[in-house]
Amino acid sequence: MTSIQHSKIETEFEIAVGRAKDKEYPILFSYTEILNNMNPLSFYSSAKQLFQGKRFFWKVPDDETIIVGLGSTYTLQTSLGEHRFETIQSEWNDLIKDAHIYNPYNVQGTGPLIFGGFSFDPDSVEEPEWSSFTNALFHLPELMLVIDKQSSYLTINIRCSSIKDKDRLAQLLRIKEQILSSSASENILKVDIHQEEEVNPDAWKKAVANVVRLLNDDNEVRKVVMARKMNVTFNGEISSDHVLNHLWNEQHESFIFALEWLDSCFTGASPERLVKKIGDNILSACIAGSIKRDKDEKKDVALGQALLNDDKNRQEHQFVVSMIQEIMNKYCHDLEIAIEPTLMKMRDIQHLFTPVKGTVKNKNTSILSIAKDLHPTPAMGGVPTTDAMQIIREVENMDRGFYAAPIGWLDYQGNGEFAVGIRSSLIKGKEAFLYAGCGVVADSIPEDEYFETRIKFRPMLRALGGKQL
Numbered sequence: 001m002t003s004i005q006h007s008k009i010e011t012e013f014e015i016a017v018g019r020a021k022d023k024e025y026p027i028l029f030s031y032t033e034i035l036n037n038m039n040p041l042s043f044y045s046s047a048k049q050l051f052q053g054k055r056f057f058w059k060v061p062d063d064e065t066i067i068v069g070l071g072s073t074y075t076l077q078t079s080l081g082e083h084r085f086e087t088i089q090s091e092w093n094d095l096i097k098d099a100h101i102y103n104p105y106n107v108q109g110t111g112p113l114i115f116g117g118f119s120f121d122p123d124s125v126e127e128p129e130w131s132s133f134t135n136a137l138f139h140l141p142e143l144m145l146v147i148d149k150q151s152s153y154l155t156i157n158i159r160c161s162s163i164k165d166k167d168r169l170a171q172l173l174r175i176k177e178q179i180l181s182s183s184a185s186e187n188i189l190k191v192d193i194h195q196e197e198e199v200n201p202d203a204w205k206k207a208v209a210n211v212v213r214l215l216n217d218d219n220e221v222r223k224v225v226m227a228r229k230m231n232v233t234f235n236g237e238i239s240s241d242h243v244l245n246h247l248w249n250e251q252h253e254s255f256i257f258a259l260e261w262l263d264s265c266f267t268g269a270s271p272e273r274l275v276k277k278i279g280d281n282i283l284s285a286c287i288a289g290s291i292k293r294d295k296d297e298k299k300d301v302a303l304g305q306a307l308l309n310d311d312k313n314r315q316e317h318q319f320v321v322s323m324i325q326e327i328m329n330k331y332c333h334d335l336e337i338a339i340e341p342t343l344m345k346m347r348d349i350q351h352l353f354t355p356v357k358g359t360v361k362n363k364n365t366s367i368l369s370i371a372k373d374l375h376p377t378p379a380m381g382g383v384p385t386t387d388a389m390q391i392i393r394e395v396e397n398m399d400r401g402f403y404a405a406p407i408g409w410l411d412y413q414g415n416g417e418f419a420v421g422i423r424s425s426l427i428k429g430k431e432a433f434l435y436a437g438c439g440v441v442a443d444s445i446p447e448d449e450y451f452e453t454r455i456k457f458r459p460m461l462r463a464l465g466g467k468q469l
């Protein structure tokens with residue numbers, strides 16, 4: 001940054017401090033500038049010692065938007081389950097209400113933005129690995145890189161109350177210079193797997209069989225998504241840096257995310273967008289119904305055709321379409337939902353996919369309201385939702401934590417995007433906890449569902465250096 005730009009940021013900072021003094025409470029100062037090209041993984045890794053525990057990474061399919069955050073000038077969180085979406089929205093509104101924002105670029109993601117996620121079920125019994133995560137957790141980063149269609153932008157955020165906070169600004173500017181001049185990237189797996197363990201697979205298959213029985217006996221409950229866990233231990237501390245590198249190299253079609261919090265990192269490569277809101281435009285996606293891939297192209301096409309024509313998978317998928325359609329109709333006009341699903345092909349698996357598009361009826365609708373109403377879709381919970389959630393609590397015997405729940409960002413202009421945190425794991429010290437689930441309906445076969453979840457573990461397991469299941 002040149003000295004002229006330095007003085008510009010200082011001038012803007014002083015305006016923010018002046019406002020904080022007038023208001024007699026801290027004010028958010030946010031300053032965005034354009035950068036020369038910056039490798040997002042280097043950005044994530046380069047100031048690791050300073051920011052570890054408070055970093056995030058977000059990349060959408062085909063690399064169109066990448067957002068990387070370092071540090072947290074403010075952490076928004078709530079341990080309460082009730083009103084957690086509203087709590088985050090109102091805290092965020094309070095933060096940006098009087099903010100002093102310098103952002104001359106009309107580019108998605110630039111300017112102040114919070115990144116984070118929610119737990120799947122606030123009423124589930126907490127397991128120790130998730131103890132530091134609350135029911136909603138978002139970072140407002142101190143330094144943030146946004147890459148949008150090849151251009152890079154840097155946003156600095158500071159909550160300031162007096163001119164003394166200029167020291168933090170000076171520090172962040174120094175750190176920024178160091179980051180921009182370094183080319184740190186940690187792409188080599190430095191630790192080895194000590195042990196890989198699928199947690200109680202036989203008990204899980206029995207639980208699936210019990211749920212299938214229940215679905216056949218009960219006229220009300222139609223679908224329950226059942227998930228299971230793998231525990232992987234390493235001979236050293238595992239870091240999200242190299243895991244992200246692997247995911248990026250291998251999962252181009254996915255949303256790649258990492259949310260660090262203290263000693264843990266929730267990370268994954270999800271195919272599934274929950275909701276995106278840019279201006280008045282809303283996007284969502286119905287993804288449910290799965291089959292494996294085959295290296296032989298002809299066999300792969302045949303598998304895809306079999307999936308498209310399979311009644312059980314079409315039923316699983318239709319539950320998701322109906323629910324998302326109902327919710328989106330509440331918020332949107334001009335709703336467009338394809339009549340027939342198509343195939344979404346990922347490296348390890350293919351899914352039935354129906355895209356959803358609409359225009360928001362009320363300009364002031366918060367993306368968090370839509371996310372709240374959509375969560376959990378029948379691709380993550382079941383039908384009807386309340387019964388399915390209760391069954392999951394009773395039979396799954398596991399704390400899903402942030403797995404299968406909304407993860408993503410929202411900005412100061414009401415834009416944002418959330419995916420569902422599947423194909424994911426929680427990394428903590430020398431351990432990683434991997435999660436995978438599948439839709440169980442009346443004619444599900446437990447052994448097939450078990451095999452499907454094995455496939456769904458693969459992207460994460462490979463990124464961690466594990467043996468192919």
Ligand SMILES: C=C(O[C@H]1C=CC=C(C(=O)O)[C@@H]1O)C(=O)O
Pocket residue numbers: 225227272287288289290351378379380404422423435436437438439456
């Ligand atoms: C719950 C998961 O997948 C969901 C998303 C796509 C397809 C699914 C299925 O075919 O069952 C699941 O509903 C998971 O990957 O852990």
